[in-house]
Structure formats: C-alpha cells, structure tokens
Amino acid sequence: MNATLLDSNTFPAFEVYTARDLERIPQLERLPRQVRFDMQVVSTVLPFRVNRYVVEHLIDWDAVPDDPIYQLTFPQRGMLADEHYETIATLLERGAEKAQLEEAVKRIRQALNPHPAGQIELNIPRDDSGEPIWGLQHKYPETVLFFPAQGQTCHSYCTFCFRWAQFVGDKTLRIATSQARQLTEYLRRHPEVTDVLFTGGDPMVMKTTHLAAYLEPLLEPEFAHIRSIRIGTKALTFWPFRFLDPDEGDALMRLFERVLAAGKHLAIMAHLNHWRELEPEATQRAIARLRGIGATLRGQAPLIRHINDDPDVWAKLWQKEVELGIVPYYMFVERDTGAKQHFAVPLVRCWTIYRDAASRVSGLARTVRGPSMSASPGKAEILGVSTVAGERVFVLRFLQARDPQWTYRPFFARYDENATWLDELEPAFGEREWFWSAAYRSMTERPAPAVEPVN
Numbered sequence: 199m200n201a202t203l204l205d206s207n208t209f210p211a212f213e214v215y216t217a218r219d220l221e222r223i224p225q226l227e228r229l230p231r232q233v234r235f236d237m238q239v240v241s242t243v244l245p246f247r248v249n250r251y252v253v254e255h256l257i258d259w260d261a262v263p264d265d266p267i268y269q270l271t272f273p274q275r276g277m278l279a280d281e282h283y284e285t286i287a288t289l290l291e292r293g294a295e296k297a298q299l300e301e302a303v304k305r306i307r308q309a310l311n312p313h314p315a316g317q318i319e320l321n322i323p324r325d326d327s328g329e330p331i332w333g334l335q336h337k338y339p340e341t342v343l344f345f346p347a348q349g350q351t352c353h354s355y356c357t358f359c360f361r362w363a364q365f366v367g368d369k370t371l372r373i374a375t376s377q378a379r380q381l382t383e384y385l386r387r388h389p390e391v392t393d394v395l396f397t398g399g400d401p402m403v404m405k406t407t408h409l410a411a412y413l414e415p416l417l418e419p420e421f422a423h424i425r426s427i428r429i430g431t432k433a434l435t436f437w438p439f440r441f442l443d444p445d446e447g448d449a450l451m452r453l454f455e456r457v458l459a460a461g462k463h464l465a466i467m468a469h470l471n472h473w474r475e476l477e478p479e480a481t482q483r484a485i486a487r488l489r490g491i492g493a494t495l496r497g498q499a500p501l502i503r504h505i506n507d508d509p510d511v512w513a514k515l516w517q518k519e520v521e522l523g524i525v526p527y528y529m530f531v532e533r534d535t536g537a538k539q540h541f542a543v544p545l546v547r548c549w550t551i552y553r554d555a556a557s558r559v560s561g562l563a564r565t566v567r568g569p570s571m572s573a574s575p576g577k578a579e580i581l582g583v584s585t586v587a588g589e590r591v592f593v594l595r596f597l598q599a600r601d602p603q604w605t606y607r608p609f610f611a612r613y614d615e616n617a618t619w620l621d622e623l624e625p626a627f628g629e630r631e632w633f634w635s636a637a638y639r640s641m642t643e644r645p646a647p648a649v650e651p652v653n
Contacts, residue, residue, distance in 0.1 A: 209439045212353070213250040217241035223248075225259050233263075233275075239286045240273035242299070243306050244536060245365035248272065248354045252436055255478060266472045266511075269504045271354050277537035282306045304368075312363035312371050314535040316574040320600070320641060322373075323384060331384055333375025338576075338598050341393040342385065347376035348408045350399035353437035356471070358502050358541045360533035364399055374399075378412050385421060395428040395467070402433035402440050406449040413453065417460035426463040434468050434484050434495075435475035441484035451491055458492045468524060470497045472506050473515040482522060489523045498528035501548050501569060502541045512555035516563035529568030531580075534619045542618040545569070545592065549580045567597055573620040575638050576600055583613060591626040596634075600641060604634050 215223050220237055237246070248271045256267045263269070275283065285306070289299050315321075321335035321343075335343040350364050350372065363371040375381075385391055394416065401409060416424050433440045441447050457464050466488055470476065488495060497519045501507060506515070516526040529552055532542045543551075548569035556564050571578045576599030584593055590613040596604045609632060611623035625632055632638075 209443060210251060212437065212439075214353075215248050215250070215253070217246045220246075223253060225253060225257070228259070229262070235287075236275040236283075237273045239283055239290060240275065240277050242286050242290065243282065243303050243310075244273065244277060244357075245355050245359075245362055246273050247352065247365070249437060251439075252354045256435070256475065266505045267474060270356055270358075270471055273357060274504070274540060276540040277357060278306075279539060282309070307363070307366065307368070307371070310362075310537075311535045314360060314533050314574075315572055316642070317373070320574065325384075326387075331380055333373065333377070333380055334384060335373070336384075336388075336391075337600065339390050339602060341395060342381075342388070342391050343395045343397050344381050344412070345374045345397060345399070346401060346404065346408070346412055347374040348404045349396070349401040350374045351403055352398065352400040353403060353433055353440075356432070356469075358500065358505070358532060358537060360500075360535050361399070362536045378415060381412065382415050382421075385416075385424065389423045392423060393426040393428060394424055395430060397430040400431050400433060401429050402431040402437075406446055406453055409450070410453050413457060417457065417462070424462065426465060427457055428465040428467050430467040430469065432469045434466075435470065435478075435481050438478065438480040438484040441487055442480065447487075451487065454488075454493055455491050464493045466493050466495045467527070468495055468497050469499060470515060470519065470524070471499045471502065472511060473518045476515075476518045476522060485522050485524065495524040496527035497524045498530065500530035500532045500541075501543055501551060502532055503543050504541065507543050507547070507551060509551045509554035509558065512551065513558040513563075516555065516559050516566060520560075520562050526563050526566040528570055529566050531569050531571045531619070533572060534621070538618070544615060545571075545580055545617050545619075545623075546583060546613075546615050549582060552580075553582070570597060571620050574600075575620075575634055576604060578620050581608070586610065587627065589613075589626055592623065599634070601634070601637055604637075607633070609633055 217238070220226065220234065220241070226234055252267065252271055257271070258265045278286070285302055286299075289302055317335065321337045322330045322332070323334055323336040324330055333345050333347070355365060364373065381394070385394070396412065413427065415421070416427065439447070441450065454464055475481065485495060497515070499506070506512065512529070519526050531545065531548055532538055552569050556566070567579060569580050576596040578594050579597050581593040581595060584591060592611040592613060593608060594611060595606050595608050599605050610626040612626045614623060617623050
C-alpha cells in the first residue's frame with residue numbers, strides 16, 4: 199500500500215472503469231487479445247465496474263489470471279454458457295445493429311434467473327390494498343430489506359454477484375425506491391419488524407446526507423420496535439476512504455453515532471471474500487474507526503470457485519477478521535443466478551471446505567454459520583453428510599425460514615455429489631416431499647407483481 203494513500207490530504211480521487219473503458223485500463227494490455235475480447239463479450243451481458251484503487255492496490259497483476267481479486271472483479275470467459283457466449287461474440291464481431299444486440303442480451307439475461315429465490319414473486323410486500331411496495335423486501339417476519347435508489351450501484355462489482363440484475367440498466371429488473379416514506383409507512387404497520395437491512399448495490403456509495411434521510415426517521419420514538427439497523431457493504435475493501443475522508447467520512451461517523459445514541463444496534467455487514475482484501479492499511483483504519491464509535495462489524499461471503507474454494511483461505515480470512523474485530527458471520531453457497539455455472543461449488547465440497555476451515559481456527563472464529571443456501575423457502579444450512587438407516591444423506595436445517603416454525607428443524611436429503619443448490623436435492627428415506635413443501639406451495643399461489651420503474 200502506498201503510504202500517501204493514508205494522508206488525509208492526498209486520498210486518491212475515485213475513478214471508475216466500466217465495460218466502455220476496458221481499453222483504458224493499462225494493466226489489461228499485458229493480457230492476450232482473446233482474453234480482452236472475452237471480457238468485452240461477457241460485460242455486454244453481465245455488469246462490469248471496477249475502480250482504480252482496486253486495480254492498482256488489490257490485484258496482483260503478476261499472479262493474473264489466478265489472482266483472486268482479479269477473478270472477483272474482471273469478467274471471465276466461463277461466466278457465460280458456450281451458446282450465450284457465441285451468440286454475443288458473433289454479433290460483436292460482425293458489428294450487428296444495436297437493437298439486434300440488445301434483443302439478444304435481453305433474452306440471455308432472462309435465461310440467467312435474474313431474481314432468484316422468490317425475490318419478486320414472494321419477497322416484495324404489499325400495502326393494504328394489495329399493491330406491491332417497490333424498494334422493500336420482507337421475507338422473514340423480523341427483518342425488512344430496503345433498497346435506496348441512490349445506493350443501487352457499487353464502488354466495484356463482484357463477478358459472482360447474485361444481484362447483478364440491479365446493475366445492467368434495465369428498469370424492469372431493478373428493485374429500488376427513493377421514497378423514505380415507503381419504508382417508514384410500512385414499518386408503522388408492522389411492529390413485528392425488529393431489523394432493517396439497507397442493501398443494494400451498496401448503500402455506502404451514497405452521500406451521507408442521502409443516507410441520513412433514510413436512517414434518521416427510524417430514530418424517532420415511534421420506531422422503538424426497530425432494534426437493529428444493518429448496512430450491507432463492500433466499501434471497507436473496495437473503497438475504504440468512504441470511512442476515512444475528513445468530509446464525508448466524518449459526517450458518516452457522526453450519523454452512525456446518532457444511530458447508536460438512539461439505542462439502536464448498528465451492524466456493518468461487510469462482504470469479505472478473501473483475506474487479501476483485509477491487508478491494506480486503509481481498510482484496517484476504516485475498520486478501527488467504525489469499531490471506535492461502537493459499530494459491530496460482521497463478515498460474510500459466498501464460497502466461490504476460482505476465488506475462495508480452499509479451506510486455507512477461509513481459515514485465514516476468519517482468523518484475520520477476528521484479529522481486526524470483525525465477527526465471522528456467514529459462509530453462503532453461490533446462488534442459482536447469473537454466472538453460477540462458473541462459480542458454483544458442489545454442496546458436499548462446500549461442507550467439506552467449511553468443516554476443514556473451522557477445524558483450523560479457535561472458537562472465536564467458529565461463529566460462522568454455513569454453508570448456507572439463501573433459497574426461496576429459507577436459509578438452508580448444510581449440517582453435514584451422514585449415513586442414517588443405511589442411506590447416505592445430507593443433514594440440513596433452516597437458519598431462517600418463511601414460516602418461523604420451520605427454523606432449526608432438521609431434515610434429510612439424498613446424497614448427491616453433484617448438487618449445488620437446494621432444488622437439486624431430493625428428500626431421503628423415500629419421502630415424496632419435504633416437511634415444509636405443502637405450506638410453501640400455498641405461499642406461492644399469489645401472482646407475482648410486475649416490476650415498475652423506480653420512483
């Protein structure tokens with residue numbers, strides 16, 4: 199890390215590269231022409247955005263293409279199925295009309311399951327007249343997710359992101375709102391909600407004044423039932439200066455101090471995919487500053503092929519998190535959307551990696567829950583593989599569920615060494631369906647709302 203990056207008077211200017219700027223990134227010149235063309239093809243379908251700080255200070259270009267941060271941020275050929283890749287490559291090579299290219303891209307995106315796990319069909323709440331409330335999701339009784347419109351981008355995009363559809367510029371795929379009243383009105387009607395998660399995108403791309411407009415109403419006495427405010431962010435590693443800047447960073451700390459003074463639990467849900475991200479001094483200073491005001495930091499990430507599918511990586515990540523004061527929280531399974539075929543790891547290997555990594559750390563780092571699939575019925579955790587009554591099975595449970603009565607109740611799936619997601623598993627012991635199947639079917643009967651433009 200260049201020491202000048204930590205001088206408050208010389209923080210680097212934020213400069214971003216998108217798909218239009220691939221030829222402007224000097225580090226890419228060392229890569230073969232075909233690799234650069236592959237990037238162009240993939241970024242025509244899936245979103246690409248990286249900032250100069252990540253390019254210059256997080257990626258080891260001497261280790262490319264195996265460098266995990268490079269894999270985390272730059273498009274890879276395998277992210278598109280062969281037929282999708284060939285379709286777009288052919289159109290680009292022959293200089294197809296813009297409308298023809300856009301139509302092909304739209305068809306491919308729809309085939310990539312842009313809103314997995316019932317995000318549109320089941321998670322969008324409705325008002326008293328039955329109209330969908332855009333910009334909110336309410337899957338579990340105690341927690342509401344809020345998507346502020348100004349936060350529906352990131353300092354850099356992750357190649358595996360399950361919310362890729364938020365970033366492709368298609369309003370019919372985007373969940374967001376700029377109306378704080380939609381959140382406050384909904385929370386008034388739902389006193390069972392204790393937690394609000396600000397998500398995106400990344401809320402930390404917003405100016406502090408915009409974030410305050412959403413947070414400060416929740417500090418009023420009428421929202422005493424909101425006990426925890428969570429903010430999901432990648433900024434600690436992709437742009438740590440958001441927390442260190444003497445203007446915006448200081449204003450953010452004062453805002454967070456007001457949240458804490460109001461008696462709320464403030465949790466920074468840090469997306470941390472690899473221990474390398476935690477090495478820069480700027481990131482460590484940002485973490486220390488948040489801890490210094492009393493915020494709680496929790497680390498979470500999916501297990502992703504090409505990036506962190508190694509127990510040594512996870513053990514080192516969790517240990518580093520503990521050292522820095524971050525609570526290891528979740529190991530997720532890569533969701534069934536976007537470039538899953540490139541990043542997914544079989545469930546049995548996910549569990550083996552989790553078990554092996556946990557065996558290498560102390561109890562302070564074994565707070566991680568997982569491997570967990572954020573599937574439509576709930577967060578399904580793989581407890582292990584066992585043999586019961588002569589049958590080899592996966593043992594699972596819901597850490598959270600659409601029906602709280604399903605939570606922590608063990609259930610069993612037939613062993614499948616190739617399965618990568620819950621819906622690829624079958625009930626064990628000859629059962630025709632899961633214990634929760636009938637109730638879940640009844641939840642899916644209402645028609646899904648059509649996505650409306652952000653208001």
